[in-house]
Amino acid sequence: MSDTSPSEKPLNETWLILGASSAIARAFARAASAEADILLAGRDRTDMEATAADLRARSGRRAGVVAFDATDYASHAATVAQAKAFAGDGLLNIFLAFGTMPSQGEIDADPALIAKVIEANYTGAAHILHVAAPVLEARRAGRVVVLTSVAGDRGRLKNYVYGSAKAGLNAYLQGLRARLFRAGCTVTTVKPGPVDTAMSYGLNDMPMMAAPETVAAASLKAAKKGAETLYTPGIWLIIMTIIRLIPERIFKKLNI
Amino acid sequence: MTRWKKMTLTGWGRSHVASVEAARPERPRDLDEAMADTASGTLIAHGAGRAYGDSALNTNGRVVLTERLDRxxxxxxxxxxxxxxxxxxxxxxxxxxxxxxxxxxxxxxxxxxxxxxxxxxxxxxxxxxxxxxxxxxxxxxxxxxxxxxxxxxxxxxxxxxxxxxxxxxxxxxxxxxxxxxxxxxASPWVRVKERRIRDLDEYIEAFATIRDRSTFSVGWIDAVATGAALGRGILETAEFEAHDTLPKPRNPHRVPFDFPGFALNHFTVKAFNAQHYRRVPQTGRERRKSFAEFLYPLDALHGWNRIYGKRGFYQFQCVLPDAGARAGLRRLLEAISEAGNPSFLAVLKTLGRSGRGHLSFPMRGFTLALDFPRINGADGLLRRLEAITLDHQGRIYLAKDSLLTREGFRAMYPLLPRFERVLAKVDPASRLMSDQARRLGLKGAP
The missing domain is CATH 3.30.465.10 (Uridine Diphospho-n-acetylenolpyruvylglucosamine Reductase; domain 3)
Structure with missing residues (x-):
């Protein structure tokens, strides 16, 4: 291991993108690949190979693919080991972008979905981050960016199972942030409003859909600053502040 | 499972409007699913929506938006x-x-x-x-x-x-x-030469010399000029130029709303065109431009199609073989100026050879492209232009087409029978379908 400090010789950086087949992950990888190598992790290898090829053609930097299944916890150690090998002596950063969002109606019809929502959005995320944390701690540097959702800020009639999973993840990230802070690493919780992706496509016509590129660019910027929490687009900080302030006895009557 | 979203799509000219169900695949397998999910019914791929008419529309059918397959x-x-x-x-x-x-x-x-x-x-x-x-x-x-x-x-x-x-x-x-x-x-810069062209004859002669010498050439025609000035315009030629800086990214403007219908009328367009013609001095001029600015002059004005207002516009583009081009272009320009339909974007270019496709538009000759606001009489004018094109053994570009007739289409595209034989083989149930294909009587459309 070299003990050269980063200020003297900039270390090579790698972003491990967990859940690399989403539109936001693709946009983030493109933005980050201007200055870093990219390792895409997910289940759809064909799709990730295409994105990796795209990143190489655009930036000329390294882009690789590794198998990752959020709910196959036993496989997480292998994924992290491969990421560690890919990053070599350089820094390892993590962008976590996976999740699943069945509608509340689908969940009401089939409560078995609750376990899947919690597993994919909470347990899988917490588990892979827990497996990866020692790698970042050992390098005493690195950035973690996790996409959660404004839905985690308050349980709502229309989306409370998904929201509760994201709320759990938010609390987990607060703890992880404190832990990694002691090792010089940052953890950024990104809470996007509705984003125009395959997840939301065709569900309803929300007028305030953000482009994946907007969320990705803002996330990267926040990561570089080491920001703790990011609402993106920024308007959602105001909206969610108001929503959080509504007294529960009134909130319960609202149809949102 | 593919999620289909109901939406309204138009061509770039906004003359045709279609209610469709659209899928927007992000991964290769989403695309397979969308096709498999359309075991009955029809669909067509829809890219940036820059075809002017109904090429990428499928009324009451499905479309596959390809914008997210962008790697x-x-x-x-x-x-x-x-x-x-x-x-x-x-x-x-x-x-x-x-x-x-x-x-x-x-x-x-x-x-x-x-x-x-x-x-x-x-x-x-x-x-x-x-x-x-x-x-x-x-x-x-x-x-x-x-x-x-x-x-x-x-x-x-x-x-x-x-x-x-x-x-x-x-x-x-x-x-x-x-x-x-x-x-x-290639270079991000080009050296552009512009010069005034007095009339159609001078255009034909100028193109005859420069088409084999210049890498890029394009002529703009004042389509409202008549008489001795018929066919006057500005000819631009360009070559790559090495230069040690990169062009500044362009700062695009957006047309914020639909212009009212009266904004583009004969007088405003006439004034605009005359000013545009005089912009280049009599002796011509030469300057360096970014390649993008030269190739895509209108891309700096996002949503420029809204200038034509709610009713939209038609684009017409035909190619006439060299032999009959002079006479044919004269008749086309005369028909346009007689109709009094104000067109301010008329472009004349040469094409070098036939394309490789059964329905490829190019052939060796001259190609004329114009926009027409969709006002009374525009349909009739397009029919006249189709007839003149046919008279001179020319053809109309399907990406720009809105109103071509079935008879005209068959006469203009002699390899159509071969195209149809392939369709019968690869898509016997006619599942790939567009409003344009229906209009042109392709795939057994009634």
């Missing part, structure tokens, strides 16, 4: 071969490859068009004499067929399907990857 799958700097998903745009290609000295050999007049659309329309640019059309540079493509299988097609392994797909307006299948050669030794 560059490979590039070989030794050969210039690039492999792209269909939603990659020319702006993407320029941004990625121009700084490295490569450019698409044939680029349409807007960089917002997609590679999938470029293949489907076999687009051409301002350098067709020199470099040919988009299809001339295609090595192979992966085509998702109506039966759900994907085939890698090249000029050898299936010459007929290859020729039917280049310029085939998306009717053979959905292209999921295209491999084509980029041109090396």
């Amino acid at each position: 560059v799958l490979g590039f070989d700097a030794a050969t210039g071969l690039v492999i792209c998903e269909p939603g990659v745009t020319f702006a993407n290609l320029m941004e990625i490859f121009l700084p490295r000295g490569f450019m698409p050999a044939a680029s349409p007049g807007t960089s917002f068009a997609t590679v999938g659309g470029a293949l489907a329309a076999d687009v051409h640019g301002k350098n067709h004499d020199r470099h040919g059309g988009f299809g001339d540079h295609v090595e192979w493509f992966d085509l998702l067929l109506a039966d759900g299988t994907t085939r890698r097609v090249d000029a050898q392994n299936d010459a007929e399907l290859f020729a039917a797909t280049i310029g085939g307006m998306g009717l053979t299948g959905i292209v999921r990857a295209v491999a084509f050669r980029l041109l090396p030794n």
Whole structure:
């Protein structure tokens, strides 16, 4: 291991993108690949190979693919080991972008979905981050960016199972942030409003859909600053502040 | 499971409006699912929506939006071969490859068009004499067929399907990857020479000399000028120029609302055109421009189609073979100025040779392109222009077409029977379908 400090010789950086087949992950990888190598992790290898090829053609930097299944916890150690090998002596950063969002109606019809929502959005995320944390701690540097959702800020009639999973993840990230802070690493919780992706496509016509590129660019910027929490687009900080302030006895009557 | 979203789509001219169900695949397998999910019913790929009429519309049917399939799958700097998903745009290609000295050999007049659309329309640019059309540079493509299988097609392994797909307006299948050669030794800068052209005769003569000498050439015509000034305009030619800086990114403006119908009338257009003509001094002028500014002048004005207001506009583009071009262009310009329909974007170019597709638009000759606000009489004018085009053995460009008749279409595209034989083979149930294909009587449309 070299003990050269980063200020003297900039270390090579790698972003491990967990859940690399989403539109936001693709946009983030493109933005980050201007200055870093990219390792895409997910289940759809064909799709990730295409994105990796795209990143190489655009930036000329390294882009690789590794198998990752959020709910196959036993496989997480292998994924992290491969990421560690890919990053070599350089820094390892993590962008976590996976999740699943069945509608509340689908969940009401089939409560078995609750376990899947919690597993994919909470347990899988917490588990892979827990497996990866020692790698970042050992390098005493690195950035973690996790996409959660404004839905985690308050349980709502229309989306409370998904929201509760994201709320759990938010609390987990607060703890992880404190832990990694002691090792010089940052953890950024990104809470996007509705984003125009395959997840939301065709569900309803929300007028305030953000482009994946907007969320990705803002996330990267926040990561570089080491920001703790990011609402993106920024308007959602105001909206969610108001929503959080509504007294529960009134909130319960609202149809949102 | 594919999620289909109900929406209203229009062509770029906003003359045609279609209610459709649209899927928007982000991964290759989403595309397979969308095709499999349409076991009955019809669908058509829809890229950037830059075809002017109804080419990428499918009223009460389905469309597959290709915008999220936007990855560059490979590039070989030794050969210039690039492999792209269909939603990659020319702006993407320029941004990625121009700084490295490569450019698409044939680029349409807007960089917002997609590679999938470029293949489907076999687009051409301002350098067709020199470099040919988009299809001339295609090595192979992966085509998702109506039966759900994907085939890698090249000029050898299936010459007929290859020729039917280049310029085939998306009717053979959905292209999921295209491999084509980029041109090396490109620069982000060009040296542009502009000069005034007094009338149509001078235009024909000027093009006869420059078409083999200049890399790029394009003529703008004042389509409201009449009499001795008929066909007057500005001729631009351009060559690449090395320069040690990169052009500043353009700062686009957006048309914020639909202009009212009266904004474009005979008088405003006449004044605009006259001013545009005098902008270039009598002695001509020469200057350096960014390649993008030269190739895509209108891309700096996002949503420029709104200038024509709610009713939209028609675009007309035909090509006339060299032999009858002078007489034919005169008749076209006379018909346009007689109709009094104010057109302020008339473009004259030369094309060098026929394309490789059964329905490829290019042939050696002169091509004239104009916009017409969709006012009373516009339909009749387009019918007259179609007749004049036919009289001079010309053809109309399907990517620009809105009103071409079935009879006119059959007469203009002599390889149509071969195209239809391929369709009968690869899509016997006519699942790939567009409003334009129905209008033109393709695929057994009643």
